[in-house]
Amino acid sequence: MNLFAAAAAQHARHRLIPAWILHFGLAGIFVVALLDAAPVPLPIPGSTDILLLILGAHGESPWLLAPVAIAGSLLGGYFTWKTGKSGGEKMIDRYVPSRFHKRITGWVKEHGLLSVCLAAMLPPPIPLLPFLLAAGALGVTRRQMFIALGIARTVRYGGEAALAAFYGRRILRFWSRSLAGWSSVILYTFLGLLVAAIIFGIWKYKHDQRKSESSRELKAA
Numbered sequence: 001m002n003l004f005a006a007a008a009a010q011h012a013r014h015r016l017i018p019a020w021i022l023h024f025g026l027a028g029i030f031v032v033a034l035l036d037a038a039p040v041p042l043p044i045p046g047s048t049d050i051l052l053l054i055l056g057a058h059g060e061s062p063w064l065l066a067p068v069a070i071a072g073s074l075l076g077g078y079f080t081w082k083t084g085k086s087g088g089e090k091m092i093d094r095y096v097p098s099r100f101h102k103r104i105t106g107w108v109k110e111h112g113l114l115s116v117c118l119a120a121m122l123p124p125p126i127p128l129l130p131f132l133l134a135a136g137a138l139g140v141t142r143r144q145m146f147i148a149l150g151i152a153r154t155v156r157y158g159g160e161a162a163l164a165a166f167y168g169r170r171i172l173r174f175w176s177r178s179l180a181g182w183s184s185v186i187l188y189t190f191l192g193l194l195v196a197a198i199i200f201g202i203w204k205y206k207h208d209q210r211k212s213e214s215s216r217e218l219k220a221a
Helices: 002-016 025-037 045-056 062-089 089-095 097-111 112-121 129-137 142-181 182-221
Strands: none
Touching: 002 097, 025 045, 025 062, 045 062, 045 142, 062 129, 062 142, 089 097, 089 129, 097 112, 097 129, 112 129, 112 142, 129 142
16 A cells, blocks of 8 residues: 555656656756856746755755755856956946845945845845846955855755755645646746746847947947
8 A cells, every 4th residue: 555655646746747857956956056146037036946945855865956056056156246347337237227226236335245145045036146246346356255155055055955855745745735737837837938038148148248348449449
């Protein structure tokens, strides 16, 4: 009876979660975490958190997922910080809505390391991108940025790894009760939006870089 129940539960899992999601593994979460902190807009805030919980609940070691996600986030955060450093405050104007501009720049000027740490630790809808851009543009050093981002992501992803390790089965049962029949639609939609966002983000990044270079050339002339 126990074997039959286990087999039924395993079958239900694969119905709820398409098999290809389970093959994302460590490489997949590294890429998603990198993009989550990079100047590429992901379609769903907290994409790394969702993937970490799903993979951890389905048997991937949460204690490996967390450090890989942290490493990806640090690399993506470095790209964003460097973009802000090379583009200056113009990059803040370009990426940050005007209604938040003064608040974010003021926070980063007064509490550089703390502002990055809090933005990276708090869940959505707190955005990380504008704080990393402002940190680069307003003089937060690379070392400070890595320390702040590393501490925050360790706390956040470490906590989620613990949830996946100790409450993975409950997460699966909740997923089953709440989203049965819709999980495949949600996940395929998420993947499509993710690919579209990556393409758009790469195009926008290159477009902004060309625009910045053109502006510098005009000033030099």
